[in-house]
Structure formats: structure tokens, C-alpha cells
Amino acid sequence: THYATLTDKDVSFFERLLSSGRTITNPDECLPFNIDYIKSCQGQSQLVLRPKTVDEVQAILRYCNEHQLAVCPQSGNTGLSGGSVPVFDEIILSLRLLNSIGNFDENSGVLTTDAGCVLEKLDTHVRQFGHIMPIDLGAKGSCLIGGNVATNAGGLRVVRFGSLRSAVLGLEVVLPDGSLLDCLTSIRKDNTGIDLKQPFIGSEGILGIVTRVALACPSLMSGVGLGFFACSSFEQILSTMRLARKICGETLSAIEFLDESTYNLSLKYLQRTNKPIESNKFYILIETMSSTDEQAKATLEKLATTALEKEFITDGTLAQDLTQYKDIWAIRERVSDALVADGYVFKYDFSLPTSRMYKLVEETEERMKQFSNVGNVTGFGHLGDQNLHLNVTVKDGYSDDIKQALEPWLYEWVAKEHGSVSAEHGLGLHKSKYLELNKGKHSLELMKQMKNMFDPKCILNPYKVLPYKTD
């Protein structure tokens, strides 16, 4: 291999560097850091490092770069593409202890914080000041903001607040050679030269390690509305979405959809027997947020009335209080858990033109008919962002035959439609080989040049994102 093998001398160096308990070599203790959240892959790292300060991160990388030791940076380890665990025996650099919440500027609504803070904790923190985090997603209780930024994580409110990238005002990054790149400004506008922080956002830790971030946090909207509607076709789902855009306008904060099988799986998982609305083929969830409660609810009520009149929807309910609000959201938010409970899951995260979004689910269903062990083919996701989560569950565990039938067929289908094979989950390990299919040879070549510029010894998160030849 290209990399050096870890020696006792190396371990001693790290033990001297990090105070007690922060250099883990015990295989049992290393195990949870070696397995990813959905158990799709497992590495064999023998060393987990848990720095508490940026200085320590710098010292670790400086040493690893000098000694040609490969490093797998790990944030909350909630990724779905195998990007956050080692492939072989890379040293795991966990950022979880780098977790001081820094300053929140009440005038500008900008939060500056260490990368290792849990997203939900930060959200609770900024809510005290009348703001919210610009990102919200199912894993909020365990994912870390640094990983969110390093993967440009998506989630439920992209339709309102845009991608996380657009909220990142400043970044501090430790480069592979241990040097510090300070782009940690917290001002909203700054056009002074090439925006150096951008390549790090969404590059999944292959260019540098994000240690601090400055984020623009939207104002807290105290008024919230939530509608849940049933439709008999995907066309009606789209009509309802377009109507919502018109009627709810600037109050819209989420547009999500589920198909019948996703909905049923989620209700089963939640052990709900009485359904909130009459069953149908599709379900759409529309959330509004406004500075006043009346406005958030008024636009939604108008939407419900009009959509019923126009027969876009067949049934619907509006959340009357926080309990109902949480109850309805749970149906959407617990889908991932419901799928895992249904068997082994092949998970896909595509971006497609809305007119083609559900066609892919139908064709996949057709294609899976030959396999009696397929549990469910389900489609759901962030409709307002054209983001489809397609899942295939297998009753009796992983099946290579099914995988062969799905890949590369699915990836080619999406590429042909000019979609993205990864709308928000990233490429990680699982999808790196499809990068060229999506982006072409020239882009791939430039990405490699950029990797080479920041990480000439290639020590950071190897085998991820960019396709590696394992020769």
C-alpha cells in the first residue's frame, strides 16, 4: 500500500499528545467508530483519536502527513454513503470532543461554533436568541455541524432556507499538512478574491478538516402550520405543490411527499392503528412558518380549501396544536427507521426533474418483481427540491442479485435524465465510482487536481468521493 503501517512509536506519539482516554486502541472500543450508522460497511482501524482543540487536530495531521499515515475524519458518523468510517485501517480522527459553542451575534444572527457540536444542541442554543439553525434533518440529535458542512447536508428546510452552503459565512479548516486555513469571517457579504472555503463545503473531508464554522441563522418564526394531504396520483401531488407555492408563498417551509408503501411502513413502525387521513396512493406534507401564527395557518387553510375544490387532494388534515404537529411530522421523520425495521435496505438519494421523479420508482418496482424476497420499493422525499429517496427493502438480508439488478441501472437512468445520483447524501465510499458517469472526465480530472493541491500526499479520507483504482 501507498500508506505507512501504524507502529507503536506512532501510537506513543498520539498518547503523549492527547490526555487520558482520548487515544483509543482497544479493538472493542474502536468498533463503534469502525461501523457506519446503517451498517453498510465496516473498517478495521486500530486507532481512534479524539482531539479537544484545534491545536491538537493540527498536530495530528502534521504528524500523519509527515509519516504518510492515512486518516479518516469522523463527525457524527450518521452518513448514509459510507464516507465516515475507514475502508481499511485508516486512523480515525473523531471531532466529537471539539465541541464548544462559541459566540452568537444577536445583531447579525450569526453563530460561530466548534465543528463537533450536535446540531440539535445548537438549535436549542440559538432559539434562546430568537433564531433557528438553517438546517433540520432526521439525524439532528446525533449529527455534528462540522460534518453537516463538510457534506453540505440537506434535510427538510432546504426549500425555504436553501442549501447549507448558502448559510456558511465562515470556515476554519485544518489542511492535511497541519496548517490552519482561516476563513472564519462572520460577515454576510465579502467579495475579496477567490472564496477559498467553498471547495471544502460538501467535499466530504477529502480536502481538509472543518474545525470551526460561522453560520447565518434565520429568525425564529413563532407561527407554524402543517397540512397533510392524500392524493390519488403523482400528478395531483405536483398540482398540490404548485398550488402551495402560489397560495402559501413566502410562508412555505417544507414540501415533502410519501408514497403509499412508505406511509404504510411508517404507520406500522409507529404502531398507529387509526390513520390521520383516508388512505390513497400518495401523501404530501406542507409546512408553513411565519412571524405570526395567524398567517402561517391562514395560508395553509386557504390551500386546503382550494386543493379540495380543485380535487387535487382527496382528504387532508391541518395540525391544530403542537401534539398534532409532532404526530404528523413523525410519519415523515421516522420513515428511515421504519425501512430499517423492514429488512436490509438499498438506499438511493436522487435528484430528478419533478415530471420524472416517480417514474423511476415505478420502473424499479417493475424490475424488482422477479425477486420474491424484495419487501418494499418505496419512494418519498423532499418534493420541493426535486429530491427523491428511493429505497428497496429485502426481507432476508443483503442480496447480491438484487444489487446487480439495481446498479448501475439506476445510476445510468438518473444520469440520462440529467439528475444527480446524490442529491444530499454525498458520494462517500458507495457511490464514488459513479462520479464520472455524473460529472464527466474533465470535471473528474479537475477534482483530482484540486485534491492534489490541498492534499498532495493523499492522506485524508482515502478511497472516498474520487474513484480510486485499487491496484
Place this chain on the structure above:
Amino acid sequence: THYATLTDKDVSFFERLLSSGRTITNPDECLPFNIDYIKSCQGQSQLVLRPKTVDEVQAILRYCNEHQLAVCPQSGNTGLSGGSVPVFDEIILSLRLLNSIGNFDENSGVLTTDAGCVLEKLDTHVRQFGHIMPIDLGAKGSCLIGGNVATNAGGLRVVRFGSLRSAVLGLEVVLPDGSLLDCLTSIRKDNTGIDLKQPFIGSEGILGIVTRVALACPSLMSGVGLGFFACSSFEQILSTMRLARKICGETLSAIEFLDESTYNLSLKYLQRTNKPIESNKFYILIETMSSTDEQAKATLEKLATTALEKEFITDGTLAQDLTQYKDIWAIRERVSDALVADGYVFKYDFSLPTSRMYKLVEETEERMKQFSNVGNVTGFGHLGDQNLHLNVTVKDGYSDDIKQALEPWLYEWVAKEHGSVSAEHGLGLHKSKYLELNKGKHSLELMKQMKNMFDPKCILNPYKVLPYKTD
């Protein structure tokens, strides 16, 4: 010099490449391309090229790269930092004829267009479909969208829609060697590897030439409100802004301020004798946009009432119809013209913490007292984005003494406050020497590496953005 001198052979090549009238060598015809909008600098280019197709742009750059000919890409030539005209005799590559409006996708609200289209024309185009452009600024009638993207232009609606960067979904770029970098996706979410288009946004044409863009266009809000208020101190301006954030919430679309001298200059320029509101030290302009007219006006009315009650404002007016709306906006939008009419203008574009924003204007005023030929020291700008436009007018034309008193003092003041020396105008030629002061040595080194990666022969827009030693 590092570059080749233009020969007749070169000119013949370009004349063969571009059909009649698109290779300009006549000095009189070259002149307007050699002078910038505010007449702050003038180049001596002897050749202007006006390609109509991307193929032609590629052929031009391929030739220039091979023959080591320096190129100054030029968009609408409305820049304020001297970035869009040649410094010496660089070939001018005007993008104005690359101007086909492409496809607008009504489902996703995404416009794909050639780079040479005029912003206002595009806005008119997408309004037919119920959308607006994500950017609005004074120069909209003449600036081109490619230049807007290449400079990450700011403007009046950043507070609502974020920076232009966040609306750019896809880019097509011709690299200095003439190769085409195709990142022209039009999907809203795409996390597949390093986001290669990002470095080009805001880098002012030093890395590549933007030829096509895909932009997410916000929905047209048919309801609009506009309030114009007078305050007796900058503190009251800030209080009014905070109140507007709370009361107007998601309907807010612009928060602009002017000080007394800016206001008076603008009224004088507009030849208005009856003032819309009672005079005071400061003026704040607050615009709301909503899907309903009632809502846009209601939040603004509530703001006006509350601000009067709390004595944050001393007088104010709300636009009752489109004529009043345009009349009020004109006061803010014609400020630049008013300043030019007042004499030679030293223009600065800073980003600062709101609490320090006006302090700088006061200190500059104090500092200018020694000069009897200073006309006005004025402060105005995008308050909601902490973006201050500071201007010093000189009655009898450019003065080196005044410049010496202003620079580098101003730049150092802003750097000390962790602001930006260029919030939205870019560095161009005038401010490139202050890049290191703002970003530090390490960042500067990395920017140079990135420049070297994309443009190893350094043919694109030389002497701009990155500080050049002229030895």
C-alpha cells in the same frame, strides 16, 4: 513583459474566426471598452473581440493561451473596482453578443441562459412565468448576468434571497486553455464530489470565463409594500431594523439606509423640491414582498405604527401605489448618479458589524475636515446585510492628497474590525493590494495556487484580484 505583443498575424487569426464587425481594431471604437463605468481607469487595448458562440470563446482562449496573449474578459463593464477594463494592452473579450436566453423550467423555476444577457431583460423574461431574478441592482439595465455571477454581485435583495452564489445551480465555464468545464446542471441539489463551479463565482474572471448559467429564480410576489422613515440617530436606524425583522418577518425584502447628506444629494439630483418626509439625520427604506398584497402592506403598517409609538422614527410614509413606490425607490437607486454629479468620487464598499458601521463615516468626515475641496462624505447602503457604501466627493476633481488621507487608513480600519474591504464590488484592480491585509498570507498563497491550477500561463485578467508585483 511576461506576455506576447499582439501582431498582425494574431489579428488576422481573429478576423478569420469572427465574422464581420466582431473584431474591433479601430482605436475610437475600442475606446468605450477601454474605460470603466465610473471612469476610474483606462486601458490601451488595441483589440476587442466579440464572440457570439461558446465555440468562438473557446477558440479565442485556446489561441491566446498558446501564444501567451493576455485577455481581459468584459461583461457589462459596470464594475466599480476597475476589474472589467484592461490595465495595459490586454485583448478585450466582450461577452455581450453571447446573449441567447435559454430555457426556463416552469416546474422548478430554473432559468438557463447565456452569460451575455442583460439582467433586466432576463427579469422581464422570467416574470412572464411568475418568477423574478434572484438579484436586483442599480445597473440592471446594462449589467450582464455572466458578469454578475463572475463577481458574485450583491444589490438590493440579498437580505431576502441571499447572495447570488446561492442561486447559481449550474455554470458553464471556458477555461484559459480553451477547454470547456461543464457544470451546467439545473437541479437544486447535487452533492457529487467537489463543487467545481464555486471558485469561479466571485473570482472576477481570473480563473475562467463564464459562458452559461443556470439560476434558481424566486417566485414573483405580487404583493409589495414600501416604507420610508426618518430617524434622528443611527441607533434608531438599527432599532427600526430590528423591529422590522420581528414584525415583517418573512415578508421583508430590502432594508436600506441613507444618511442626511446622501438623501439631500439624491433629492437635488432628482430635482425634487417637496420632500416626501420631514428631514432628519437618517433615513431607512423597508420593502416587503408577499404572495398577497394585504400581507405585504399589513406587516409594514404594523411596523410604522409600532416604530412611531416607540419613537424609533420621527416621520414616515408608506407607498400607496406603484408611482409612489417607484418615487421612493428612486431616492435610493439614483444615489450613485447623484454622487457622480457632485464631483470626483472616492467610492468604498465595506462590510462591518452594524454597531461600527456609521462610526467609520463619522471618523472619515472628521479626517476630511482639513480639505476645503471635499464636497460630501456620505454613508448609505444595504443595512440588512451590514454593507456600507462610503463615498467622498471632491469638488475640483481627483486629489492625490485626499486619496493619501483615505488609503490605506480606511482599509486598515475595516480590517481591524474584522469587516470586509469589499462587501460586493470585488477587488478588481483598485483593491487587489489590500487582499493580504484582509485575508492573510496563507489564504493569498492558496488563491495563487488555485489561479495557477486553472490558469498556469496567467493569461486571464492579469493584475486583477491577486496582487501583482510590477517588477
